[in-house]
Structure formats: structure tokens, C-alpha cells
Amino acid sequence: xxxxxxxxxxxxxxxxxxxxxxxxxxxxxxxxxxxxxxxxxxxxxxxxxxxxxxxxxxxxxxxxxxxxxxxxxxxxxxxxxxxxxxxxxxxxxxxxxxxxxxxxxxxxxxxxxxxxxxxxxxxxxxxxxxxxxxxxxxxxxxxxxxxxxxxxxxxxxxxxxxxxxxxxxxxxxxxxxxxxxxxxxxxxxxxxxxxxxxxxxxxxxxxxxxxxxxxxxxxxxxxxxxxxxxxxxxxxxxxxxxxxxxxxxxxxxxxxxxxxxxxxxxxxxxxxxxxxxxxxxxxxxxxxxxxxxxxxxxxxxxxxxxxxxxxxxxxxxxxxxxxxxxxxxxxxxxxxxxxxxxxxxxxxxxxxxxxxxxxxxxxxxxxxxxxxxxxxxxxxxxxxxxxxxxxx
Ligand code: FEO
Numbered sequence: 408x409x410x411x412x413x414x415x416x417x418x419x420x421x422x423x424x425x426x427x428x429x430x431x432x433x434x435x436x437x438x439x440x441x442x443x444x445x446x447x448x449x450x451x452x453x454x455x456x457x458x459x460x461x462x463x464x465x466x467x468x469x470x471x472x473x474x475x476x477x478x479x480x481x482x483x484x485x486x487x488x489x490x491x492x493x494x495x496x497x498x499x500x501x502x503x504x505x506x507x508x509x510x511x512x513x514x515x516x517x518x519x520x521x522x523x524x525x526x527x528x529x530x531x532x533x534x535x536x537x538x539x540x541x542x543x544x545x546x547x548x549x550x551x552x553x554x555x556x557x558x559x560x561x562x563x564x565x566x567x568x569x570x571x572x573x574x575x576x577x578x579x580x581x582x583x584x585x586x587x588x589x590x591x592x593x594x595x596x597x598x599x600x601x602x603x604x605x606x607x608x609x610x611x612x613x614x615x616x617x618x619x620x621x622x623x624x625x626x627x628x629x630x631x632x633x634x635x636x637x638x639x640x641x642x643x644x645x646x647x648x649x650x651x652x653x654x655x656x657x658x659x660x661x662x663x664x665x666x667x668x669x670x671x672x673x674x675x676x677x678x679x680x681x682x683x684x685x686x687x688x689x690x691x692x693x694x695x696x697x698x699x700x701x702x703x704x705x706x707x708x709x710x711x712x713x714x715x716x717x718x719x720x721x722x723x724x725x726x727x728x729x730x731x732x733x734x735x736x737x738x739x740x741x742x743x744x745x746x747x748x749x750x751x752x753x754x755x756x757x758x759x760x761x762x763x764x765x766x767x768x769x770x771x772x773x774x775x776x777x778x779x780x781x782x783x784x785x786x787x788x789x790x791x792x793x794x795x796x797x798x799x
Contacts, residue, residue, distance in 0.1 A: 651701045
């Protein structure tokens with residue numbers, strides 16, 4: 408493999424992993440992923456920015472086969488998909504030093520057992536000259552771990568953003584196209600970044616003063632339209648949610664399904680966008696993406712023994728972990744002889760700072776009177792959504 412030039416002295420060493428199907432044993436990867444390292448060559452020094460997942464180290468080394476000297480390995484983030492091959496890079500280039508912040512150094516020593524004398528520590532805002540190429544290090548905690556930082560290459564206006572602005576998308580295209588990258592970026596944001604929305608808002612403000620021509624993330628293609636990328640992140644992380652309801656449901660004998668269908672019909676008749684997800688077999692990423700901009704979440708669940716269906720419990724727990732912008736929540740469902748489905752769901756979502764709208768739990772097969780309660784819930788949601796933008 409040959410390094411791919413992005414701009415003067417800056418090269419992409421992208422390691423595509425087309426057939427990886429899951430990340431963290433949790434996140435589905437419908438379009439694979441990539442681990443992106445970059446090479447920055449100054450007049451005097453050469454820096455490698457991040458490495459690759461050790462499972463694909465041989466691809467990284469195929470890019471480096473002509474590279475006689477690496478002076479610095481900049482480590483933005485200690486998670487192993489980017490740092491895992493650093494021990495092998497150090498073995499190949501024993502004179503190289505790992506440049507990172509003190510917390511990342513601690514994590515790298517913990518997770519990879521790197522010796523302390525291999526590091527150069529940098530402060531927030533500190534610079535390192537490679538000779539005509541100036542790396543400026545910016546701390547960006549919580550995109551994705553507390554030690555994460557990014558690098559701004561001043562002369563080329565290139566932001567090496569690590570996980571920030573990434574996408575799980577294996578592709579041979581160097582640069583992203585909006586139509587190609589929007590959904591993978593939204594999926595990535597939803598699964599990885601959404602829990603840190605308040606940090607993202609601050610980081611976007613911190614980056615606003617930088618003139619950025621390229622955003623080179625650690626996953627997916629390079630972005631050469633930085634404004635578009637920053638704007639969609641602002642929409643997802645900062646703006647108000649949309650006139651949209653996520654209805655995540657499961658039904659055992661059809662009663663909950665009747666309630667869900669009635670609710671969806673009434674909402675759609677009133678012009679509300681609805682994302683309907685059957686939890687029987689579901690893609691966590693689809694739920695996460697819907698949570699990015701849905702103003703309301705309704706869980707549809709039958710009662711199993713004394714509580715909600717376990718798959719509804721999982722979906723509620725997932726929503727709680729991801730901390731979306733949700734404004735309203737409710738529950739609809741059916742029971743045979745009682746139970747605490749609503750109370751259990753409500754107790755699972757303390758991180759959602761949402762108003763709970765009156766649930767509709769009915770005994771057995773819904774009657775016309777039960778369906779009228781669903782109509783009232785739909786009408787309340789429509790009322791609460793007044794002023795929210797339409798959107799999908
Ligand atoms: Fe792509 Fe948080 O590592």
C-alpha cells in the first residue's frame with residue numbers, strides 16, 4: 408500500500424476493515440470501519456499520527472515500508488483501535504517518541520505497557536515543529552475518552568480530529584461526499600458521541616476560531632468541507648429536536664401492536680414524523696440514530712411476568728446510556744393480570760431529562776375505549792411538538 412497524499416506533506420495511511428461487523432462487541436457495523444493513521448512530513452522531522460487496530464497492523468506497516476525514519480508518534484486517544492499497534496511501531500522505529508498528554512500517557516502505560524521514557528508530554532495548546540509544519544495539540548476530552556486530544560496542522564489548515572467527526576465507513580475514497588457519509592456519520596455520532604453532547608458543544612466553540620480546510624478523523628473518509636461537517640454536528644448535538652417520535656415496541660400476542668399502530672396512525676395524520684422500530688430483532692444503531700433528533704420516545708411493551716418485556720428493557724437502558732435530547736417519553740402496552748411495566752421503564756431512564764406523558768396500559772385486547780386513550784396520547788404529543796422543526 409502507498410500513502411495517499413491529502414495535501415503538501417500530509418498523507419493518509421487508512422486501514423480499511425471491510426468485513427468487521429461489530430465494534431466493542433455491541434455496535435453493528437453495516438459498512439465496516441477503518442482505522443486511520445496519518446503521516447506528516449516536515450523539513451526536519453516526520454510524525455505518525457495514531458496507528459491502527461493491531462488486528463490490521465500489517466496493513467499499516469505496508470504503508471510504512473519505504474519510511475526510514477519516524478521521529479514522533481502522536482497518540483490522540485488510547486483506545487486500542489488507534490493505539491494498539493504503537494508497540495509494534497516503536498519496535499520498528501526505536502528512536503521514535505510518543506507525543507501525547509499526561510492522561511493519555513497514563514492510559515497507554517496501563518493498556519499497552521509502554522515504558523514511561525518513550526513519551527513526550529504536551530500541554531493543551533502546545534506546539535511541535537517538524538520544520539515548516541507546526542502541530543498544535545488541543546485537548547478534546549470525551550470525544551471519545553477523557554484523555555482524547557486532536558491536532559491542528561497550522562500550515563495546511565488540517566484538523567486531525569481522532570474519533571470526533573468520524574464514521575464507521577470502510578471506503579477507498581479519500582474524501583467524503585455528503586450523500587455517502589451523512590448516515591454513517593449520524594450512526595457514529597449516535598452510538599459514540601451523543602452521550603457527550605455538552606462537551607461537543609464546547610469543543611465546537613473551541614474549534615470555531617480555527618481556519619480548517621480538512622478534517623482528518625480516525626475512522627472513515629477525510630472531510631474537505633469542514634463547515635458542512637461542523638454544521639451537522641451542531642444540529643445533532645446542540646439544536647432542538649425535531650417534530651419526530653421514536654416508537655420502539657415489541658408485542659407478544661398482538662395487543663401492544665394494536666395500540667402502537669393506532670398511535671402511529673394518529674401521529675402521522677397530524678404530520679408528525681414517526682420512526683417505528685420492532686424490538687424483536689433490532690439494530691442498536693437504528694435506535695441510536697432515531698434518538699438523535701426525536702422529540703418524543705414511546706416504548707410499546709407487553710407485561711412479562713411482573714415487568715416490561717426484556718427487549719423493551721434493553722432498548723430503554725440503551726436510550727438512557729446514550730443521553731439523547733428527548734423532551735417527552737411515554738409507554739403503551741397490554742397486560743394480563745397486572746404488573747409494573749411503566750414504573751420499571753421510568754426507573755430505567757433517569758438520564759433522559761424528559762417529561763413523562765400519561766401512559767396507556769390496557770388489560771388484554773384493546774377496546775375502543777382503550778384506543779381512545781391512545782388518541783388522547785397522540786393529541787398530547789402533537790400539542791407538545793408545536794414549534795419543533797419537521798425532519799426525519
Ligand atoms: Fe475509535 Fe474511541 O476509538
